[in-house]
Amino acid sequence: MNKKFLCTKLEIKLILSIIFSFIMACIIFISLETIGESILDSHFSKNYFINNQKNQAISSFSKYVSDNKLKINDHDKITQWVHKEKYVNLYIYKDSQLIYNSDINDSTIYYGKPEENPFMPTGSLYEIKFADTDAKMYMECFFQYKYYYIVSIFDGVIAFLCFIVIMLIFIKRKTTYIEILENELKILEGGNLSHEITISGKDELASLAQGINEMRKSFIEQLDSENKAYLANSELITAMSHDLRTPLTALVGYLDIIEYKKYKTDENLRQYIHNSREKAYQIKYLSDKLFEYFTVFNTNDDNLELEAFDGNELLEQLVGEQIFILEDNGFNFQIDSCNTTFCIEVNLISIRRVFDNIFSNITKYADKMVPIKVKYYIQNQLVTIYIENKINNNLKAVNSTGIGLKTCKKIIERHNGQITVEKQKNIFFVQISLPIKS
Structure with missing residues (x-):
């Protein structure tokens, strides 16, 4: 490799x-x-150092010759002394002729008839007494090396x-x-996920630290999401249990009256049966909403099948279906449609569920005396649908779990869009933004 x-x-x-x-x-x-x-x-x-070293070497050699009774031709023993001293070159002369030279190999030393040395130094020769004769020597010293x-x-x-x-x-x-x-990883292992990982430099260690830090942030976000989902589900269950308990209690009461024939007249009986039927439908509606909520929130986003539609035609169809129903209930509308041609990718069933939830709330809570405003337009590669209505203040207080709007928000997010729901005084509006296909 x-x-x-x-x-x-x-x-x-x-x-x-x-x-x-x-x-x-x-x-x-x-x-x-x-x-x-x-x-x-x-x-x-300073000459005194070299001269002292040289005089000591000359004295040492003279003593060596005297102690060992060397003869002038004992070249091997002379060479041993030279090698021991290391930092000297020795030249021995007899009758102005070179007899020994420590600079050259033994094989080239002048044995037999010596030759006259044309470079024989003058003035620096020292007398040396060998056992068989007297000679002169010249010594070069390199002790400073x-x-x-x-x-x-x-x-x-x-x-x-x-x-x-x-x-x-x-x-x-x-x-x-x-x-x-x-050490910082040990801190994270201990459960302190808020500790920031130190990032220093621009090499692989810094990249590793950056990766650990990003993983830490992702884990925190995941925990926050899980906690929010847990809290939301807990709140939902609490609210739903309350909303279901009320009609169930009433339904059980009506059925007990019917079962034990505690009614006085047949008219009372028909009224109790009618009320029981109303409570049963109310329970069915709440259970359907709950099932719809968990279906949306427990479905993997990757399983959402998108189809491409002509944006104007799709919105006209979805809004038109809702207008037809609401007009029968006495509502009026102001429609401001988009003149720009665009294409949008959506899951038709899911988007229709969003419009059903929004306009179902309008049916319950909107004031029929004020027209419902519907507007959609293109801006920054997004199609924005704006729906506004006035709240009917004459209605009795209604406790809502908000399941429908939570479901809408999840569906829009799965389409990579955004939904904004706000209430300002007595005006309620919903704004949905979805990406258009380029």
Whole structure:
């Protein structure tokens, strides 16, 4: 499986931090080298240090020759001393001819007839007594290099430590952020969903924190929705139980009167039967509304089948059906239709249920003396249906559970629309907005 190189921001940051750390380590190394060499150069510019070291080396070699009774041709033992000293080059001359040179390999040392050395130094030769003869030697000393090597090693260690420290700073920042996220997740696990997740940076860890935070918000919204639904259902059940209990109590009372023949006349009997029938229909109406409510609220939105309709024709049909019924009940209308052609996608059965609920409320609560206003128009890719009526103040107080309007709101939301229901003094209006198909 192929994997992209440097496919994440975190990897890129890691590579950049390595490069930055390496560059800083190189700068520190070069700076320390420059400072160290400057100090050593200043110190070694004083001849007494090198002369003292050289005199000590000459004395050491003379003592080595004397103690070991070396002969002028004991090149191997002389070489051992040179290797032990490390920072010297030794040249031995006999009668102005080079006998030994520590710079060249043993195979090239002048055994047999020595050749005259055209580069024989003058004025820097020292007498040396071997067991078999006297000779002169010339010694080159490089003892100061040892200190340069030490300074270079020290500078390298410091630069490497700086590289590690800079890398650890970057890694520590990320591990600290991971620890923060871990602690905040424990807070969320404890049930404190209001705690905000810390979002820092723009890499994958920040994206992870953002995702956790969004998940936290979604979970809160889901809990709020569930709580609201629970409260709404509780209120509904409470209201419905009250609304059902009243006609049921009356119905049971009428049936008991009929069952035990507590009526006085046949006219009373017919009245009790009529009242029982009215209460039975009232119970049926309430149970139908309750069934409609739970059918809408417990149906998955994905199961809603939408069909495309000509908007003007559909609204004229839906409003026309309601007007026909309400005109028979003595209501008047003011219709302001839309002249713009548009298309709309709806579930016809659900939308008809919305109009049935709205105009059913108008039948119950509207004042017949004031015309019902119906208007629909196009604005911002939405078709808006506005329905207004005056409330009949002569009606007796009616306790309503609001099931019909809740059902309408849910249906419109499932169509990606909005519904607004308001009451201003004695005016009641409903405004529905649905998206039109482009």
